[in-house]
Amino acid sequence: MKVSKTYPLKLNVNGEWKKAEVTPRETLLHVMRERLSHTEVKEGCGKGDCGACAVLLDGKPVNACLTLALQADGQRVVTLKGIGTPDKPHPLQESFIKKGAIQCGFCSAGMIVTAKGLLDKNPKPSREEIGKAISGNLCRCTGYKKIIEAIEEAALKLRRTKNDRR
Ligand code: FES
Ligand code: FES
Numbered sequence: 001m002k003v004s005k006t007y008p009l010k011l012n013v014n015g016e017w018k019k020a021e022v023t024p025r026e027t028l029l030h031v032m033r034e035r036l037s038h039t040e041v042k043e044g045c046g047k048g049d050c051g052a053c054a055v056l057l058d059g060k061p062v063n064a065c066l067t068l069a070l071q072a073d074g075q076r077v078v079t080l081k082g083i084g085t086p087d088k089p090h091p092l093q094e095s096f097i098k099k100g101a102i103q104c105g106f107c108s109a110g111m112i113v114t115a116k117g118l119l120d121k122n123p124k125p126s127r128e129e130i131g132k133a134i135s136g137n138l139c140r141c142t143g144y145k146k147i148i149e150a151i152e153e154a155a156l157k158l159r160r161t162k163n164d165r166r
Pocket of ligand 2: 101102103104105106107108138139140141142
C-alpha cells in the first residue's frame with residue numbers, strides 16, 4: 001500500500017496556533033473537521049458550489065473545500081466560533097436569529113462567516129453589495145431576504161457601537 005508523504009502544517013485558528021501533519025491533497029475543510037475538531041465548519045457540496053464551508057483566511061472568505069490545507073500554512077483561519085459564541089454572540093449572529101434568517105441552519109455558518117468578511121472591509125454595504133458578497137452561499141430555505149436584512153441590521157448595530165466608543 002502506498003503511503004502519502006505528510007508535511008507539517010501550522011494554522012492560527014480563532015487566535016490559537018494549531019499543528020497537524022497533512023498530505024498535499026488534504027483540503028482545509030478536511031483538516032479543520034477531521035484533525036482539528038472544528039466541526040462548525042460545515043461540509044456541503046464539497047466542490048465549491050454552496051459556501052457552507054466558508055472560513056476567513058487571513059480575513060478573506062474562502063471555501064475551505066477548495067483550499068488545500070498546505071496553501072493555508074502559517075495563516076489565520078476564523079470560523080463561526082471565532083466570530084461569536086452562544087455566551088458572547090456577534091451582532092451578526094443575534095440579527096440572524098432575530099430576523100428568522102436561520103431556518104434549517106445548513107447555510108448559516110458559511111453565511112455568517114462570509115458576512116463578517118464583508119462587514120470587516122465594508123461597514124456600510126448596500127443591498128447589492130451584500131447580495132454580491134453572499135452570491136456563492138446557497139440557502140434553500142429563506143429566499144435570502146431575511147439574510148440580507150439580518151446583515152443590514154448587524155452592520156447598523158456595529159456602526160452604532162463604533163460611534164458610541166468615540
Ligand atoms: S462544501 Fe465547500 S462550497 Fe460547498
Ligand atoms: S437556512 Fe436552510 S439552507 Fe439556509
